[in-house]
Amino acid sequence: MSASGVKKVVLAYSGGLDTSIILKWLKEEYDCEVVTFTADIGQGEELEPARAKAEAAGVKEIYIDDLTEEFARDFVFPMFRANAIYEGEYLLGTSIARPLIAKRLIEIANETGADAISHGATGKGNDQVRFELGAYALKPDVHVIAPWREWDLLSREKLMKYAEDHGIQIDYVKQGKKSPYSMDANLLHISYEGDILEDPWAEPEEDMWRWTVSPEQAPNEPTYVELTYAKGDIVAIDGKPMSAAEVMVHLNKVGGENGIGRDDIVENRYVGMKSRGCYETPAGTIMLKAHRAIESLTLDREAAHLKDELMPKYASIVYNGYWWSPEREALQALIDHTQQVVNGVVRMKLYKGNVIVAGRKSDTNSLFDASIATFEDDAGAYDQKDASGFIKLNALRLRVASRLKKS
Amino acid sequence: MSASGVKKVVLAYSGGLDTSIILKWLKEEYDCEVVTFTADIGQGEELEPARAKAEAAGVKEIYIDDLTEEFARDFVFPMFRANAIYEGEYLLGTSIARPLIAKRLIEIANETGADAISHGATGKGNDQVRFELGAYALKPDVHVIAPWREWDLLSREKLMKYAEDHGIQIDYVKQGKKSPYSMDANLLHISYEGDILEDPWAEPEEDMWRWTVSPEQAPNEPTYVELTYAKGDIVAIDGKPMSAAEVMVHLNKVGGENGIGRDDIVENRYVGMKSRGCYETPAGTIMLKAHRAIESLTLDREAAHLKDELMPKYASIVYNGYWWSPEREALQALIDHTQQVVNGVVRMKLYKGNVIVAGRKSDTNSLFDASIATFEDDAGAYDQKDASGFIKLNALRLRVASRLKKS
Amino acid sequence: MSASGVKKVVLAYSGGLDTSIILKWLKEEYDCEVVTFTADIGQGEELEPARAKAEAAGVKEIYIDDLTEEFARDFVFPMFRANAIYEGEYLLGTSIARPLIAKRLIEIANETGADAISHGATGKGNDQVRFELGAYALKPDVHVIAPWREWDLLSREKLMKYAEDHGIQIDYVKQGKKSPYSMDANLLHISYEGDILEDPWAEPEEDMWRWTVSPEQAPNEPTYVELTYAKGDIVAIDGKPMSAAEVMVHLNKVGGENGIGRDDIVENRYVGMKSRGCYETPAGTIMLKAHRAIESLTLDREAAHLKDELMPKYASIVYNGYWWSPEREALQALIDHTQQVVNGVVRMKLYKGNVIVAGRKSDTNSLFDASIATFEDDAGAYDQKDASGFIKLNALRLRVASRLKKS
């Protein structure tokens, strides 16, 4: 046992340079056992190299898990039922992955008897908050080690020096041309921060983007997809049943091919500063628009408006890392309750960055009643005279106030 | 004076068939004088034919007003400060024009000594509500005549018969190919309802759209515009100062040329039914995205979130016709208060339906502080260790609850 | 079958003069069968006289139901989980009874094959809305007959004349001294409107109040009660298990004896005008305070604040008559979800109109941790240094803005 009291720590380990340094640093600084945990959440990288590196570093307990289905089903899909979007723009791609990582870190801590967890998020970002709030909520007395807040390796040079001094392999080849950006990827999105993006006036360079072609380079012919919804979730595409992860893989593919899902924003971090980020979220961009479309047909007006009013709060809760909180669970209970009727099909047209609703229908739950809405004779389905009383009573308070003002 | 007690009525008169029939019908049914009011709010039609028709119909008091600047400045711009969008999609193009018409109807009633107003909106729609709530709020004892709720001319055939019987000119040529859609236009948008749109599964036909080319037919080269904001309003484009109406004319033009601003939705009317509508809002689509971008740089996080939480309510208030209400005015006071700092420039890229933020800057009000946000060494601008305490205290309630659950 | 098409109507029948006149009027005007429905919802009046009168009036299908338990359990208790209070003052005593009556009217209509319902609420009040929204929501094509909106018996004299002309017994004795007020009573409250209350400057006369003694006349010794909560509902008083209705009967008794629960307000009706009402709600007044107290101990801060922010909307929904709506059900799902942890005991002191929390505890769900909150040495349960970082990061956005302002 180390002087700090930590005996064993579970490290969220990507196999990259930073977490490899952390692995070493934890052993040195804390003199404790390290368990590594590497997850596939759809980031599109092989995980076996991480195993090899962990083994080479002497790690005895190595966890490598495929969490893509759980991620899509239990995190992304529930969030999309809320139409969640942070600050009008951000689809919460990074935010929504963190609580799953936190949950798995704690499960592994419990399985391996570890008393601490560690991660590679910096002290300036939101991810540290998301990891740690999740960890504390699930294991209140866990010890959290956040090396970036503790060590003095605060520049790239110092990190490289540390790596060299400790014989940590620097895998220059792995990423091909080294990206100058800080990136994060999972099944929902890939993000870019840093470098020239630190100037909000600078337009991102085309070669930064990795998942989508530009609208300019997308095909000249549109792609149509039909999305079948059951209780607010997509369960089939073009008639073919799919799991949550399969849905996202498919939509990422067709979305990316059609130049869909790029976003470039200045956002307000929970830790207090504004930051610039670029995001590619092909599937998510389609899913948000399509979900709104199926709700527009099947959801009651006031239930929909209630969801709209609560959405910014829900999005902030997820953004700020409070997935594992009573307030998120309470809101989710409300949202999920409303989704029982959200069944039907949406037809989407994808074309050069545009996501267009080309049709929506619901055999079982459409509240659209053409016999009422029609501009033609409605055969008495709606009595226009009712509108007089409706307006008169709604105007009453305004009239009383107006009379007073004039008197 | 007629049996109804109405002596003189101000009619919102477009010069089209419907309001020409109403003009005649009012004289017959109410045996009263009719004053006509025709407004230019940027709908893109000549108004002099309306004057000629009104004169031909024997109207003695004819008002024809150019309200485009007032419309843009006092209605559209304040609404865009709120980032208002109804049900996640609709930019409120029709809704925002009605309170201005109501205001002008009442002003003319006061000037001409009229005791009633009349309009051509049907009993199924939102516009009757918007007209009448406005009228009642501004002149509480005005008599409102809504012919569509009173007469029995509820089919196209009956209307035509009435026109023929009363010698009302049916101007087939005017609109060229007669549109099968119910349309409404002003400086902010043009809308389409009815006909094949009454099937929400049906995709609109390309030749329905009038203001925008399709993304497919838009130029292969993007257009860039630089929008200068002062207190939340655009005051210049590409460095050239412009009035509110000029801004909108310009953005409608470049937006429409680049295939921007089409929307196709099912919306919830205030009178209770769902309806399908298609909209073209080129300038508005650009303005919403650009305004969010300049706010992202200049507006405090919590002020921005407060606006986001209140926005759905503001949008519903406008949609439902409560522009002239204490609640809209109270919200506007809040919104306008926040806009004092919303100054700067946004650079927008317009390309085949895409509205892309290509840059944002503010010499005077940028809250983006690269020295804090940087991934590089920040020379002490931000102490990463502060994050530990921040997380610990934010986690406290979750930890206490978690301990309890485990015990 | 009558000319109106109505064959059989279920009438909400109290046995009083007004609904007795309606009973007669329905037969005359609509030439239809009338089914009477009289409910005991705790208003404290015998129902058998209503049966006798209905029989005397020739009614063949007479329903007399004791709904007090259902009322308390399925309507009042769920509403109190929300801490619902309309406009800061009104405990919704009338509002919450109407959806139950509506439900039962429709059930009886379905059982008896009736195609219409009728009620004695006037066209100026909220109750007509509550009855009818409920009826339409549960049986969308039901015919609703609201005599007060149809007939011309709009003064007391005309009503009396009608009663005399049609041989309807006017039961002067029944109410003892005839009250000049319009009253409504059920297990939750009794209300008073009209007469001198129509002047908001006038203080109600002491002899108006029926359920409570005045604080002046209440005992000089306080009464203590201990309320045991399970999932947000009171399940025992002073250790004795009770049903929902029993809880309310008991608290009405001790509350009324101690001068508790009078309220005197000007409220905003849904139909548009302000009205003055006085209310006695002894049990409800105790329940609201006590429920907040048990929540203060057991409910998470953010869940509690979320409930507080949603409460005004929930209260308006109930007040306006939308109990049987998707938005109320969605909010209820959220509220009920939060109540799983609301278990424990509250000790209340009742004294001359005062409702005082004298203690609260929860063996299973208290989140109050004295070891953290203590002013004494906490043995490391809370590290005061964490507060520095918490404040620093929360202040960051304010500091950046302040620096900008100064520069």
Next chain:
Amino acid sequence: MSASGVKKVVLAYSGGLDTSIILKWLKEEYDCEVVTFTADIGQGEELEPARAKAEAAGVKEIYIDDLTEEFARDFVFPMFRANAIYEGEYLLGTSIARPLIAKRLIEIANETGADAISHGATGKGNDQVRFELGAYALKPDVHVIAPWREWDLLSREKLMKYAEDHGIQIDYVKQGKKSPYSMDANLLHISYEGDILEDPWAEPEEDMWRWTVSPEQAPNEPTYVELTYAKGDIVAIDGKPMSAAEVMVHLNKVGGENGIGRDDIVENRYVGMKSRGCYETPAGTIMLKAHRAIESLTLDREAAHLKDELMPKYASIVYNGYWWSPEREALQALIDHTQQVVNGVVRMKLYKGNVIVAGRKSDTNSLFDASIATFEDDAGAYDQKDASGFIKLNALRLRVASRLKKS
């Protein structure tokens, strides 16, 4: 200049033991000049002893300010326009004083050229947050010294030892019988925490309370007061014009005499734990009830409901210490906008802990229209038939959904 870089610090100095120790400790630890600032905000203690002690401790710059009027006028009154109440119970008595202290500390720092401020709030409470957020918002680069978070004098014994060792006078006599509670007082309230209150099941002892008699001991005759409102603020009592502070002094007196304003709650601190507090807020309790009463007569329904929905957020903002924030200012703009019409008189009955509205009137702004609300014949002021259409259209969405469910 000290090693810490601090040259001069402004200390919020009460003259009590704790801040006297801090005064000494600052000089020792920081080797810097200390400026003392002592404010009269209505706490009811003489300030000259503080001056004498500061002089005795060698302080050269001593500020003693009477801020009671500013406190009442610019802080308490604006907050009461919002009907602010935290967690349904707490009138924010401590919270609202802190931003004023922070403002004055910073003004003095600017006047004296100090680069730091210091206060005696502990690291567990909300007050540190309120002081420091205010300070940072007003002087972003100020150095904040919070001794309780830095030193190791965490028990009463250590403090006493420190005082003795450094010759600090321990003024046992000053408070008479030493209270076992941690207290805070200002014109709005006095609070109690700690000691036996740390058990939420324990009822406070009668002799804890200082400002109010118990309801039991209050007079047997009620006291009536008439409060005149202008723009939402009380400007006269019983016809006598008064300043904001005079209003509060008067209402504290009559409220306290009548046993009004005690509260005993468990609240959720911003720093994460639940804590128990008891409060006496005589004037505030009367003001909240009376303000709601005058609003009930003069404020539009939807404006009032908007305020109600925003109130919990406003209260949290004040509670959490964000008075000097863009979000509080934006909300205040909305609130103040609504108060233009809040003019009139409220008559309040005070009796043994009860605060009863006995009448409300407004010559200029009453929206209560007896001719509409009356139960008697209204001579056509309101057409009851309008209610049918009102209900029908409001029911439309419910009916469509109900038909669908049945089909």
